[in-house]
Amino acid sequence: MIRLENIGKRYQRSDVLQRIDWRIADSAFVLVTGRSGGGKTTLLSIMGGLTRPDEGRVLIDDVDIWRLSEPELAALRNRKLGFVFQFPSLIPTLRVLDNVLLPIAFGGRSPNREDREFAGSLLAMVGIADKEKAYPSQLSGGQQRRAAIARALINRPSIILADEPTGDLDESTEAEIMSLFQNINRQGVTIVMVTHALDYAALGTACLLKNQQLFPYPAGPSPESAAGEESRHGE
Amino acid sequence: MRQVFYLVRKNLRRKPFRSWLMIGCMALACATLFLAAVLSRGIQDTLQTSRERFGADIVVVPAEARDEALSVLISGDPTTFYMPSSLEAKVRQTPGVGRTSAQVFLRSLDAACCVVQVALVGYDPERDFTIAPWVLRKTGGPQRDNQIIVGAKVISAVVGSPEKAIGQRLIFMGKPFTVATILEPTGLGTDYTVFLTLNVAYRLTWESPLYPVPVNKDEISAIMVRVEDGEDPAAVAGSIEAKNPEVAALTANLLTRFFSRELRTLVEILFLAGGVFSFLALALTGSLFALSVRQRLREIGLFRAMGARRKVVFQLIVLEAVCIAGAGGLLGVLAGFCAAYFSRDRITEMIGNMYIWPGGQSLFAVALLILLAALAAGILGGLYPACRVSGLDPYEAIRKGE
Ligand SMILES: Nc1ncnc2c1ncn2[C@@H]1O[C@H](COP(=O)(O)OP(=O)(O)OP(=O)(O)O)[C@@H](O)[C@H]1O
Ligand SMILES: [Mg+2]
Numbered sequence: 001m002i003r004l005e006n007i008g009k010r011y012q013r014s015d016v017l018q019r020i021d022w023r024i025a026d027s028a029f030v031l032v033t034g035r036s037g038g039g040k041t042t043l044l045s046i047m048g049g050l051t052r053p054d055e056g057r058v059l060i061d062d063v064d065i066w067r068l069s070e071p072e073l074a075a076l077r078n079r080k081l082g083f084v085f086q087f088p089s090l091i092p093t094l095r096v097l098d099n100v101l102l103p104i105a106f107g108g109r110s111p112n113r114e115d116r117e118f119a120g121s122l123l124a125m126v127g128i129a130d131k132e133k134a135y136p137s138q139l140s141g142g143q144q145r146r147a148a149i150a151r152a153l154i155n156r157p158s159i160i161l162a163d164e165p166t167g168d169l170d171e172s173t174e175a176e177i178m179s180l181f182q183n184i185n186r187q188g189v190t191i192v193m194v195t196h197a198l199d200y201a202a203l204g205t206a207c208l209l210k211n212q213q214l215f216p217y218p219a220g221p222s223p224e225s226a227a228g229e230e231s232r233h234g235e
Numbered sequence: 236m237r238q239v240f241y242l243v244r245k246n247l248r249r250k251p252f253r254s255w256l257m258i259g260c261m262a263l264a265c266a267t268l269f270l271a272a273v274l275s276r277g278i279q280d281t282l283q284t285s286r287e288r289f290g291a292d293i294v295v296v297p298a299e300a301r302d303e304a305l306s307v308l309i310s311g312d313p314t315t316f317y318m319p320s321s322l323e324a325k326v327r328q329t330p331g332v333g334r335t336s337a338q339v340f341l342r343s344l345d346a347a348c349c350v351v352q353v354a355l356v357g358y359d360p361e362r363d364f365t366i367a368p369w370v371l372r373k374t375g376g377p378q379r380d381n382q383i384i385v386g387a388k389v390i391s392a393v394v395g396s397p398e399k400a401i402g403q404r405l406i407f408m409g410k411p412f413t414v415a416t417i418l419e420p421t422g423l424g425t426d427y428t429v430f431l432t433l434n435v436a437y438r439l440t441w442e443s444p445l446y447p448v449p450v451n452k453d454e455i456s457a458i459m460v461r462v463e464d465g466e467d468p469a470a471v472a473g474s475i476e477a478k479n480p481e482v483a484a485l486t487a488n489l490l491t492r493f494f495s496r497e498l499r500t501l502v503e504i505l506f507l508a509g510g511v512f513s514f515l516a517l518a519l520t521g522s523l524f525a526l527s528v529r530q531r532l533r534e535i536g537l538f539r540a541m542g543a544r545r546k547v548v549f550q551l552i553v554l555e556a557v558c559i560a561g562a563g564g565l566l567g568v569l570a571g572f573c574a575a576y577f578s579r580d581r582i583t584e585m586i587g588n589m590y591i592w593p594g595g596q597s598l599f600a601v602a603l604l605i606l607l608a609a610l611a612a613g614i615l616g617g618l619y620p621a622c623r624v625s626g627l628d629p630y631e632a633i634r635k636g637e
Contacts, residue, residue, distance in 0.1 A: 042630075050540055051630035071544050077629075078542020085633075089537050093245040105238035106543040151541075 001026055001061060002047060002159065002190065008055035009042055016042050018212035020056070024192060026158070029185045029204025032194045033217060038209045040194040041086060041163055047192065048081050048161045049073050060159070078107045082152030084162040086194075088144050090136035090151075096123065097132040100151045107155060115154075122150035126180060142173040149180065153189075160184065162193040178203065239547060243555045246531070253527065254559065257520045261563020261612075262570060264509065264516035265605050269571030271505035272601045274582070276593045278502065284591055289423065289487045290365030291459035292468040295326055295475060301483040304457065307340060308424045308485070313354045315342045317454040318482065325479055326458050331471040333463040336362040339436050340456040342447065353389050354428045355407065356456075357436025365459050366430060369418040382415035383407075384430040390414070405429075408443035460484075520563075521616045524556055528620040532627075533636025539629035549625040553617035560613025567609070568602045 004022040008015065016039040024030055034040050045051040047058055049065050058065050065076060077083075082103075090099045100119040101111040111119075123129050126146035128139070136144055145165060152160055162181065166174040178200050185191045185204070198206065198217075206217040247254045289308070296304035300316035307314055320337060327335045341355035358366065360378045370384070378384070383405070390400045403414045407429065420426055431439070440450040462471045472484035528535075535548055575582075579592065593601070624632065 045630040048540070049629075050536075050633070051628045071546075074539070074542050074544040076542075077540060083540045085537070085540075087533075089533075091245075091534060091537070093249045102538075103541040105241075106538065106541050106547065110237060155542075 001059075002192070003059040004047065004056065005059070006056035007043075007046060007053045007058070009039070009046060009051075009053050015212050017046070017053070020212075020214055022207075022214055024190060026190055027185065027188045028190050029182070030190075030192045031198075031201055031204060031206040031217075032192065032209055032214075033196060033198055033206065034209035039212065040209050043209060044161050044163050044192065044194060048083060049077050050083075075107075078103060079155055080157050080159060082155070082157040082160045084145070084148050084152050084160065084165045086163040086167055088136070088141070089148050090139075090144055092136050094135075095132070096128070096134050096136065096139070096147050099136065099147060100154055103151065103155050119150070119154055122153050123147070125183075126150045127176070142169050142177070145169065145177065146180075149177070149184075153184065157189065159190045159192070162191065164194050164196070166195065166197055239550050239554055242551055243558060246555060247558065250527070253523060257523050257559045258563045258566065260512075260516035260520050261560055261609055262567035264512040265564045265567025265609055266571035266574065267505060267512050267567075268509035268608075269568050269601060269605050270575055271502060271509045272605070273571070273575050273593055273598060274502045274505060276597050276601060277591060278499075280593055280597070281591045290368065292462045292486065293460035293472045293475065294485045295322070295458040295460060295479075295482045296456065296485065298481055298483045301485070304483070304485060306424075307354055312424075313340075313342065315340050315456065317450065317456055320453045320455045322479060322482060323455065323458050326460060326475055326482075329471065329475050329478060331462050331466040331474065332460055333466075334362070334364055334461040336364060336459045337433070337455040338457045338459065339433060339450060339454065341436055341440060341450070353386075354424065355431065355436070355439075356428050357431050357433040359433050363459070364461055366418060366425065369425065370416050378415055378432055380432065380435050381410075381412055383412045384416050384418065385414055386418050386424075386426040386428045387420035388426040389429060407431075408439055408445050410439060410443065516563075517612060517616065520559065524559065524616060525620050528552055528624055531636070532624065532632045535624055536627070536629045536632030536634075536636060539632065545625045549621045552621035552624060553614060556617025556621075557610060557613040560609045560616065561606070564606045564609025568605055572598070572602070 002022075002024040004020050007017055007020040007022075009017040020043070032040050032043065042051070046053045047060075049058075049068075052066055060076070060080065063076075065073060068076065083089075090096070091102065094102065097116070097119055100122060101115060104111045104115050120129065120132060123132060123146075126149050128143050128146050128150075131139060131143060131147070136147070139147065149162075149165065152162075160181075165181070166177050169177065174197060178197070181191055181193065182203055191204070201217065208215045208217040294304065294308060297316050297318040300314075303312075303314040303316060306312040317339075323335055323337050326332060336359050338359075339357040341357065366384065385400065385405075390403065390405070400414050400417050405412050405414065412431075418425055437450055437452050440446045440448075460471070460475070462468050468486045472486050475484040476482065535551075538548060538551075539545070575592075583592075627635070
């Protein structure tokens, strides 16, 4: 379980996140949306131990991650979390398979044959089994994204934090990747995904990040309906 | 650690031109420093050896003949100058002086025997301590009046091997002499000197119709001095000069002067160039490296997000810098060695044949020193970007890398 308690974050005195409380149950599929620059990536980074909140606590399985030591936090990122970034994030000097295996190396051991086989099966699952030996530059944007998803899964994390994983992809690829995440979620992995593709809101619970706060989406119980805001966003 | 090394290797191959540029800069600096160090080391070695070969700790000559005297001692240029022989006793009384022995330099005529001009020197076989160590082969008994001892280069050019010179008959100032023995090459003036006994030398100037101005028995040209054990030659020379203002007391230190000015300029230029290159190389490599790290900020942030510890990122960067510096150092030392090896003869020629190349051990020590310095520079150069980058939040690194 992930719990955010009273999370606040500001950059140069302007608040990006304010007093956010949030619980994400195990094996949940959560989508976060909101306007560009609204702080979605910041929120994900705070949850994932990539940047420290100015206020509040993040508890993952009841561990306050921002009170861990640096090596402990690194180990947590390595074992429990998998990131899929908003931008292409494969290491250009490494072949796809080696990219996928990289988190194992950072976990402090050399990848063995089993790891390689698992990496191969992950690549098959994301649909690019034939690209093992290719370099990232030889892959399309969608294929790179798939490889990044495979990499996020290599250490069998319990949580995937995905930041606009379909941001710059065409609709059919988007649909394929969304169903990929759905499959991953069915295997019990918690997924927190930032996305603008709200057609998929039905996959799980959706939230809207607005005015530095989180609201249920579409309309929630709160008096200020999120829907009105969202329509303005669409203009 | 193996994984870190693997990533470093991959990264160095990413931009081979840049990697080689950095390595090349380091190599150039190291090569120049290596050459400069080897040459100056050689000069030191040569000086050391020359001092040993010089025989005397101090040579006392007339004050006004200071410069000429040096040229006799160093290169065997025939010149003459005289002072009263009574000075030898005075010099011997100076505290710190151990042994003394007088020599008289004769004006040598173009000797028919020899290709090169030679210096004729009368010495005292009984008291001399300067040439005995260089006698190639002892001949039985004391030196007879018609015998001479010749320097290594006096006649070897004529008869071929020095060994063959022994027993040869040579005519000096109309008088026949036999070569009693020959001296080992010293690289100094003795190589071009013919040694007669003192008595014969004086007599020659009186008897030979060819000799312009006879030399009196109470005149000598130089007093060779050996200081007592533990005494400092320079200090003793100082007190000799203080007590006897009419003389100059030369120490082996003055030999330094006789390294050709070009050589010293060359070494100075090399050191200067080495210094400038090192500075430029460090500045260029350092900034290129910092740039390459900055360009990889996002990647480094990603590594951290995937669970790389701060320490690992730190190692990654420092190791990369060390690899570049180490490769540069190694290549530079090798290049410097090759340059020294292949220009060896030209350099020796330029410096004069008394130059002694440093032995393998010194070369190895210099190479090691420079390599260590390069590695240290690598560590230092890597430390700064490594500290900066590994201190960032992964998220900050990722954002800054955009
Ligand atoms: N390190 C930082 N320094 C200063 N401002 C920052 C920093 N990180 C984020 N911001 C600002 O915080 C705000 C939120 O940024 P964030 O990247 O979280 O937005 P986002 O919701 O992910 O946007 P997008 O949908 O475009 O990805 C933005 O206005 C951004 O400029
Ligand atoms: Mg974002």
